[in-house]
Amino acid sequence: MNYCTLNISQEKRRVNKMKNCLVVADPNKCIGCRTCEAACGIAHSGGDFFNTNVSKINFNPRLNVIKTAKVSAPVQCRQCEDAPCGKACPVNAISNENGYVSVNKDVCVGCKICMLACPFGAIELASQYRDGEVVDQKGLKMSEEGNPTVNGKGRVVANKCDLCQDRDGGPACIEVCPTKSLKLVTYDDNNNIVEKKDDDEREVS
Structure with missing residues (x-):
């Protein structure tokens, strides 16, 4: 188990003590590579993805990366x-x-x-x-x-998205993201992030 997986497992145990948790993306770090999308599809494929007939693979990612001219981020x-x-x-x-x-x-x-x-x-x-x-x-x-x-x-x-509940390492998308733009947070954590962003925008304006 590598350092990244260990961290995700520890984070997963922490947030599971709370009522709600979710995966959030930092659009400033996301490069729209869709690695998270591929990892999600593989994690939920229900079989040996690389050694099975493609027609028999359940490849349905539970998130979709949206890209615009200025920003990209997964929708989940x-x-x-x-x-x-x-x-x-x-x-x-x-x-x-x-x-x-x-x-x-x-x-x-x-x-x-x-x-x-x-x-x-x-x-x-x-x-x-x-x-x-x-x-x-x-x-x-x-x-x-x-x-x-x-x-x-x-x-x-x-x-x-089901937060990869059956996966020991936690959400596969977080583990593979090359820019670390995804993270698992509690609902309270997310609310604090949103409030801080609103405060920062008010200060700028």
């Missing part, structure tokens, strides 16, 4: 305490437990309402995989016996 879930996406979900597939917002993909119906409700644009739809295969969507076509059958379309579900 803010782990809202009072999550609008969870409130909007008609089937209660989204909940805030253990300090982060999670999606129950077995319950999600891919209706896109959470995407519209998220104020940060941090949710997308992605194909659901099981055992290396895209899960078929059922329920839109009935068999002669009256049972839901495969309609020829892959099942899609809400896809968002």
Whole structure:
């Protein structure tokens, strides 16, 4: 375990004692290289990414790097305490437990309402995989016996940052960022950062 991984693990243990934590990016350091995006996709691929047929890999990053002429930064879930996406979900597939917002993909119906409700644009739809295969969507076509059958379309579900909860080293995006523009903070830490930035801007103006 290298120094970077050790630090992330220690930081993860610290923030898990709090109700909420999130990954924040410093746009002044981000170079838009999308290394974080690639690391996220690999961390959630569910298999040996480099030794498996590409068509059988679940490569769906849970963050997206946005680049403009002046700034670049990843867009990812803010782990809202009072999550609008969870409130909007008609089937209660989204909940805030253990300090982060999670999606129950077995319950999600891919209706896109959470995407519209998220104020940060941090949710997308992605194909659901099981055992290396895209899960078929059922329920839109009935068999002669009256049972839901495969309609020829892959099942899609809400896809968002889960802070790499199942990864020992913490969020993969933080570990690989070459400019250290990403960090894991508590909700209180983030509020303090925002308040300091507002104060600095007021002093300049």
